[in-house]
Amino acid sequence: MSDNHNSAGGMPTTGHVWDDDLADFTNQPPKWWMLGLTASAIWVVVYFVMYPAIPMAMNGTFFEGVGLPGSGKWTAIKELAEDQKVLDDYRGKWEDKLKGMTPAAILADDDMSKYALASGKVLFSDNCAACHGQNGVGTIQGAKFAKHEQGLMAPILNDDDWLYGGTIDTIHETIANGRQGMMVAHKDMLSAQEIDTLANAVAKGEPTSTPLFTEKGCVACHGADGKGMQAMGSANLTDKIWRFDGSLEGIKQTITYGVNSGDPKTRVAVMPNFTAAGKLSATEIKKLAVYVYKFGGGKADAPAPVAAAAAPATK
Ligand code: HEC
Numbered sequence: 001m002s003d004n005h006n007s008a009g010g011m012p013t014t015g016h017v018w019d020d021d022l023a024d025f026t027n028q029p030p031k032w033w034m035l036g037l038t039a040s041a042i043w044v045v046v047y048f049v050m051y052p053a054i055p056m057a058m059n060g061t062f063f064e065g066v067g068l069p070g071s072g073k074w075t076a077i078k079e080l081a082e083d084q085k086v087l088d089d090y091r092g093k094w095e096d097k098l099k100g101m102t103p104a105a106i107l108a109d110d111d112m113s114k115y116a117l118a119s120g121k122v123l124f125s126d127n128c129a130a131c132h133g134q135n136g137v138g139t140i141q142g143a144k145f146a147k148h149e150q151g152l153m154a155p156i157l158n159d160d161d162w163l164y165g166g167t168i169d170t171i172h173e174t175i176a177n178g179r180q181g182m183m184v185a186h187k188d189m190l191s192a193q194e195i196d197t198l199a200n201a202v203a204k205g206e207p208t209s210t211p212l213f214t215e216k217g218c219v220a221c222h223g224a225d226g227k228g229m230q231a232m233g234s235a236n237l238t239d240k241i242w243r244f245d246g247s248l249e250g251i252k253q254t255i256t257y258g259v260n261s262g263d264p265k266t267r268v269a270v271m272p273n274f275t276a277a278g279k280l281s282a283t284e285i286k287k288l289a290v291y292v293y294k295f296g297g298g299k300a301d302a303p304a305p306v307a308a309a310a311a312p313a314t315k
Pocket residue numbers: 124127128129130131132152153154155157161162163164165171174175179180181182233268269270271272274288289292315
């Protein structure tokens with residue numbers, strides 16, 4: 001306790017001795033450790049000056065222009081904006097190129113269609129899936145569906161069966177301008193017996209098997225062969241692919257009250273006009289056209305005259 005050196009090694013101690021022999025050395029910590037400690041103390045000061053360090057209600061130490069935002073003027077918001085700009089610059093090149101391209105030209109360009117597909121997928125989920133189902137599978141599965149689903153009445157898009165045509169241009173036109181097929185209500189034009197006969201013929205996929213089909217004017221819209229006309233989106237009645245309820249009762253209802261006919265019991269089927277609503281930009285609509293085309297329905301577009309002649313004309 002007297003000279004602050006322990007008897008054994010002569011090392012400097014704190015001067016406290018226990019049990020006659022146990023003492024505290026006063027060795028310095030290792031150099032590397034001291035250097036680290038000093039360096040971090042200096043870093044604290046530098047960091048405090050450069051970055052917003054004292055949290056305040058607004059943003060960082062003090063809001064911009066007032067007090068001490070740090071000499072580096074760093075903020076998380078700025079960093080985000082800078083990162084965003086890098087991304088926008090990257091996308092900008094693609095977006096600019098897209099602007100000058102027709103949907104068909106985008107399709108023909110591998111890189112551009114990949115880019116269009118990636119954004120098209122997101123756009124579809126946000127704008128179209130509510131009515132057409134994720135990936136265009138439709139919200140109405142099979143011929144039977146609950147009454148409450150009838151308000152949407154949006155067709156399945158991931159097949160090669162098109163009401164208005166499956167070329168890239170007709171699909172683009174549909175999205176840009178909207179569609180609203182119209183079939184008049186026949187409740188005042190046909191007797192119950194006639195509706196029954198027509199519905200049975202249609203249910204079998206043989207609408208032309210009854211002379212009523214021509215006599216009562218169905219041909220005017222569905223064509224002499226009953227296969228429909230893409231120009232007006234009238235359904236193909238020979239393929240047994242049902243746009244609406246395909247049960248006998250369902251078909252009777254369609255014939256009786258029509259589609260978008262204004263009758264209170266009519267089937268309502270309105271594809272919104274996405275240009276007029278200002279909901280989508282021209283490039284967004286092009287991306288969607290490519291995305292929808294690539295569902296597989298694009299096959300109808302293939303320049304194969306034989307296949308085209310055999311393909312179902314509508315729906
Ligand atoms: C409010 C529901 C609704 C929304 C939202 C909607 N659609 Fe439609 N869509 C319909 C209906 C209903 C039809 C059928 C119109 C008809 O029968 O005349 C249709 C038809 C179509 C067709 C034509 C199908 C064919 O067989 O020719 C395409 C393509 C299409 N929609 C794509 C889209 C895309 C892409 C979006 C998103 C930008 C979208 N739709 C959003 C309801 C909707």
